[in-house]
Amino acid sequence: MTGNARTTKAEHIRHLLETEGDAVAANTQGFNDGRYESVADLEDYEALKEEARAIKEDAIERLPDLVDELREAVEENGGTLYLADDAADANRYVRDVVADVDGDSVVKSKSMTTEELELNDALEADDVEVVETDLGEWVLQVADEAPSHIVAPAIHKSRESIAELFTEVFDPDEDLETAADLTMFARRKLAEKIVDADVGVTGANFVTADSGTMALVTSEGNARKTVTATDTHVAVAGVEKVIPSVEDLAPFVELIGRSGTGQDITSYVSLLTPPVGSPTLDFDADETGPAADREFHLVLVDNGRMDMREDDDLRETLYCIRCSACSNSCANFQQVGGHAFGGETYSGGIATGWEAGIEGLDVAAEFNDLCTGCSRCVNACPVGIDIPWINTVVRDRVNRGEDAEFDWLVDGLVPDAEPAGLDPQKRLFGNFSTLAKLGSATAPVSNWLSDLSVSRGLMERFVGVDRRRDLPTFQRETLREWAADRPPVRNPDRQVVLFPDLYTNHVQVERGKAAVRALEALGVAVRLPDVTASGRAPLSQGMLATAREHATDVADALVPHVEAGRDVVVVEPSDYALFQREYERLLDEDRYETLADGSYEVFEYVYGLLANGADADALADGSGERVAYHSHCQQRTLGVETYTEAVLDDLGFDVVTSDVECCGMAGSFGYKREYYDVSMAVGEDLATQFSTDETVDRTVVASGTSCLEQLDDLLARPSKHPIELVAP
């Protein structure tokens, strides 16, 4: 990305933060809180998610057979099924259906797939009037704006702005002020359109191959009216929506509303086996007619999906049920919404997969960097899609797509395994290991240099490092150098290999020393291996080949220790998460499992030692010290932040934990000039939580390196890793 492009992007994001940010944040955070509450009521949420996932895996695997079965069922019911290759093909079919019934007006219920096809434009080109009946979609149609959220398309608009819009466009007799006024006005307007319409177009959330039944998940009742009031029903759905049977709908019906907007269930789940059996309604002649006069067309859209099915990394995208959990649980999305974090049609974390598969890498590249890999969406996704991984893979493909033809010229001249055309900003952050080693070796000179305003200006201009951020201060003595002089622990109970990640080894050395002291005090011998770069930095930049090289080095260094009975302890949560999650994709299965099973987050390990009889008195006594703790996003996804809370609590600290999804720094993300503002906006929520009457005088601790850096920028008081509280 050029400097100018960074400036444009930064301005665009700043504009959205100012104009739409508050409305988007209030709505998405409300949905997200609702999700936590609603899924907590389920008897076995995890089992339900696994069931849903298994159904989707099976359905996508058998998709061509299921489509054949579905075609038979639809035709037996008296409908037709059309499998459209692409948008043009699908639109042509729908236009023909409308023309065949001499239709000049179409009402639609909400359908993202028809947004993808730009079906409205295609119909309007034939002079057909198209009216969206979902109130949110209708507001956007009237305002001529794009959806900012896949489920609640108009969340970026406030009640006031909708009232202004309606007043300006319709000049109504009555004053429109409250949400109820606006809703009733829209209901009346749309009722006229619905009874006049010739054709009803709906989407479909699911289609069952056994019976030709489609499920439509709605709340307003507009989809019900769209189908009932028109004689000709066209349902448009991505081909991935087909599942085997009606019974298979159960876990999805239970999960989709809870995962999305935090509702246990939406008002209506229409289970239609069209053509439906209701009498036809001729409002002009005031007559009803037989259901047999109804017509039904199911248009299943490929548009890149069958290729995604063959793509080992993008295939999971097809399991997506478009619930919006990945948008609502995403700290960045909560601030900027889908107008920044979205492509041509889809928005939020999973949009990278959809847009890459349907539109192409160039569209995905425009917003893909807003995924920081924090992984908070992973547990929120009802079908367990590894959304951060899809973002990483697409980022890697984007990196490789640029100037690939010049690779042979300079390959081998760069410190990584990436193509020559790689964005220099990504190369800088992806090669943090080189920087860190050099930084410590030349400290304090390296720190003086990086602090000079002239260097910061150059860094901002050429690699997009925002000059408002403090850069990491490299320590002259690394953790490994310090530890080399430690006297050995006599008769140790256990042997630990402490992973000296780049930050702990070069920058936040004090937390490393504290970890060593704490472990030794509990009777554990600690050694530090000669490997520091985990691969997290290049992975976050989509530099997969480089990440894989680092992962291999780590496994070479650590797996023999595990095999020799030593435990691996990790201070940095993002590296611990890497060992547990992403290494599965970067290493062979045996070595991944050995390392994942043999490694522990530092407080997880301390907790285990104490639970197995180690003497808690060897650690610092909390004596009621009041602490505000921010756990790390990836740590929370793995559920290991509870160990920190439990140990601090056991030692007598009084702990309050933040509940934001992410601090907003997310590794290098917050340093990037184009994302500085969104990073700070995310951080503000955390700063607010730690500045209340209850928290403002508490000692601030955080597990992650980037969280600590963000907290340093957000709060006037200092912060540190919790291990520094408990170490003797």
Added chain:
Amino acid sequence: MDRFTERLADFDVSYTLTAPDDVAAAIEDVTTQPAIGVELPDGLGDLPESVETDPSPAELREASTGVTEARLGIADYGSLVLPTTADGVEPISLFPEHHVGVVSSEDVVPGMADALADLGECFRDASGSAVVATGPSATADMGALVKGAHGPKTVHAIIVEP
């Protein structure tokens, strides 16, 4: 049944428990005019005289109350499963601002999976359709939650105990 009525209340659905012989009176109590409806299946009792059946499209739009049967109740969600029928359960339960759904206590199933197992057979054998309706229609698209978007603003369940 306790779970069902508790969940009906969670979703702002009022309810009456009644014997089959008293269904007509119970409907009358919660109906405003003009009212339209469908004849109730055997065992669910009778419609009161004041409820018109077989409405024209104009009557459908003008009606204040719609009375229909529900094929099932789902206890976990307080849902009424409204079948799509030739006599118009779907439009009659949808267009008026007040919906009265009549369900037999014997047709209340515990969970979503039980309901879909029942419906699966019907859909495969007879191309049936149904709506799982939970509470009134609603929208949050206008800046706050509003009951009664395109469909009913209020829902009342009449639970018939044989």
